[in-house]
Amino acid sequence: MLDGPDQGSDTLLEVNNIEVIYNHVILVLKGVSLKVPKGGITSLLGGNGAGKTTTLKAISGLLRSERGEITKGSISYRGERLTGEDPAAQVKAGIIQVMEGRHCFEHLTVEENLLTGAYTRRDGRGATEADLQMVYDYFPRLKERRKSQAGYTSGGEQQMVAIGRALMSRPETILLDEPSMGLAPQLVEQIFGIVKRLNEEQGVTFLLAEQNTNVALRFAHYGYILESGRIVMDGPAAELRENPDVKEFYLGMSEEGRKSFRDVRSYRRRKRWLA
Numbered sequence: 527m528l529d530g531p532d533q534g535s536d537t538l539l540e541v542n543n544i545e546v547i548y549n550h551v552i553l554v555l556k557g558v559s560l561k562v563p564k565g566g567i568t569s570l571l572g573g574n575g576a577g578k579t580t581t582l583k584a585i586s587g588l589l590r591s592e593r594g595e596i597t598k599g600s601i602s603y604r605g606e607r608l609t610g611e612d613p614a615a616q617v618k619a620g621i622i623q624v625m626e627g628r629h630c631f632e633h634l635t636v637e638e639n640l641l642t643g644a645y646t647r648r649d650g651r652g653a654t655e656a657d658l659q660m661v662y663d664y665f666p667r668l669k670e671r672r673k674s675q676a677g678y679t680s681g682g683e684q685q686m687v688a689i690g691r692a693l694m695s696r697p698e699t700i701l702l703d704e705p706s707m708g709l710a711p712q713l714v715e716q717i718f719g720i721v722k723r724l725n726e727e728q729g730v731t732f733l734l735a736e737q738n739t740n741v742a743l744r745f746a747h748y749g750y751i752l753e754s755g756r757i758v759m760d761g762p763a764a765e766l767r768e769n770p771d772v773k774e775f776y777l778g779m780s781e782e783g784r785k786s787f788r789d790v791r792s793y794r795r796r797k798r799w800l801a
């Protein structure tokens with residue numbers, strides 16, 4: 527059911543052929559389209575500078591603050607067009623972005639950080655308190671550290687705070703940017719394991735941007751591969767994992783080591799943008 531956008535699943539978020547330009551001149555996304563089904567974990571893969579963060583920011587409405595602009599295409603959520611100009615409207619619609627690099631309020635405690643995530647809610651203290659407990663159930667480490675100043679917690683704990691804070695807004699969809707960044711492999715597994723549980727137990731839909739193709743394709747249902755601002759391949763995660771090109775270029779399972787698709791003449795991937 528959650529195999530992907532073409533399997534008849536309920537599409538929650540749809541990005542339709544968007545082009546993004548920074549500072550009026552730097553063309554970064556060159557017609558990106560993707561679908562995120564309700565209740566799925568969809569991953570957006572690609573190397574440095576491929577355009578993953580830009581895609582997430584286009585969805586969450588955070589481009590403007592970076593002098594970025596969607597100049598073509600459209601984004602819709604539950605069938606309604608998002609204007610991409612007001613992050614608060616996206617949060618209200620149920621979408622929240624967890625930024626790359628954690629971004630905690632360093633001088634606040636872990637618990638105060640988590641509570642800032644609930645500031646848009648109007649359903650009372652009881653509900654907020656219950657969700658705080660829910661976050662602590664998923665991240666027992668944060669409960670232990672709840673009175674610590676966030677700036678003095680470890681990278682892994684800060685990543686947990688960032689995800690926990692997003693959960694406090696009771697989102698339907700979390701845009702998670704590079705959760706593995708700078709974390710030891712064991713911690714990456716732990717964070718992804720929690721993402722999977724949140725997806726299965728709380729029904730949270732995820733769109734996650736990752737350079738770590740290996741871990742992302744093990745936990746996601748569907749993947750899109752982005753290169754230089756274009757989607758060059760997509761498919762159910764299990765199929766991508768077995769795809770010889772993905773294996774060679776992204777999973778490093780080749781004797782020659784990792785390469786970019788662009789460096790190879792006889793690649794077999796679909797070159798959609800030439801079609």
Ligand SMILES: Nc1ncnc2c1ncn2[C@@H]1O[C@H](COP(=O)(O)OP(=O)(O)OP(=O)(O)O)[C@@H](O)[C@H]1O
Pocket residue numbers: 548549552554572573574575576577578579580581592593594626704737
């Ligand atoms: N605010 C900005 N102004 C100008 N160019 C930008 C801005 N933000 C990103 N870019 C450029 O857009 C391109 C895509 O960047 P983006 O951060 O979306 O890629 P990414 O796939 O998320 O990479 P990374 O994993 O390194 O964050 C890069 O070439 C980057 O230099």
